[in-house]
Amino acid sequence: MSSSPEKLNVHERVRRQHASELAQDYVEAIYIALEEGRNLRVADLQEIFGVSHVTVIRTLRRIEEQGLLANAKSGELALSPEGRKLAKLSADRHDLLVRFFRALGVSEAQADADAEGAEHHLSEETLGAIRRFLEKS
Amino acid sequence: MSSSPEKLNVHERVRRQHASELAQDYVEAIYIALEEGRNLRVADLQEIFGVSHVTVIRTLRRIEEQGLLANAKSGELALSPEGRKLAKLSADRHDLLVRFFRALGVSEAQADADAEGAEHHLSEETLGAIRRFLEKS
DNA sequence: AACCCTTTGTAGCACAGGCTACATGTCGAA
């Protein structure tokens, strides 16, 4: 029996969500920059995430090992197909949450800040409920 | 000027939330057990969080160093006043989120699971908006 | 008393993700 995905404890699920969080936020940041025609460097990510450039470099290496980056011209960052897919999903979720909080009356800046953390913790079921709420509101 | 709390970058704020997350979840678990008359042991926390007993012991030591535990009879766990205060706040936030997700049509189990992660990332502004939503719904 | 089982604690390891200090690379101005 049970081809089920291991039936995780609630807290184990949260830990797993945290383990994939940085990768999602990085590819999302890269994706958005590329969409806007900017092509960003280590220094930009350092600014965005508020960490040292060393931390950025090492994190990039990890997500590269996960197959999320494509090798572009030296000094440039590019996403692999999987990276782009993950980035789109992440960006969509982020936007959905911001719109949701805005609809509840939260200010733009705070909606964005809260979405940044919460976006990694919501199930498809809850995201679906949020979409329905936004449609009929 | 500026007695302000440092004006954190969005991602720095998320990192800070994560740093206090375990402590909140632990005191919440202890609090709830004590409320219900059970007094729980290391083995129970091991079960609740899905980690080894070693990890539980070390985490308990850290949150004790943060002044959240009171020393009770050997082998028993008790909360300091600050620990109890934090636990109440955490439990209330958790309940609020569960009720919120339920109101949106999410199942009990999923609402609880999603709340476990998201509860650490919402500002007072957003929590206020959620309370207002629940009142007038 | 001796033994076993459960619980708790210790020793020591791994990895993620922070950091500073220093080294190297690149590139435009002088």
Add this chain to the structure above:
DNA sequence: TTCGACATGTAGCCTGTGCTACAAAGGGTT
């Protein structure tokens, strides 16, 4: 072409949070 500034990379440290393997403590049963 040399120099200086800024960007990138490396070495090596720390803490939090996970683990396994082993040690000690406590109670029952015989």
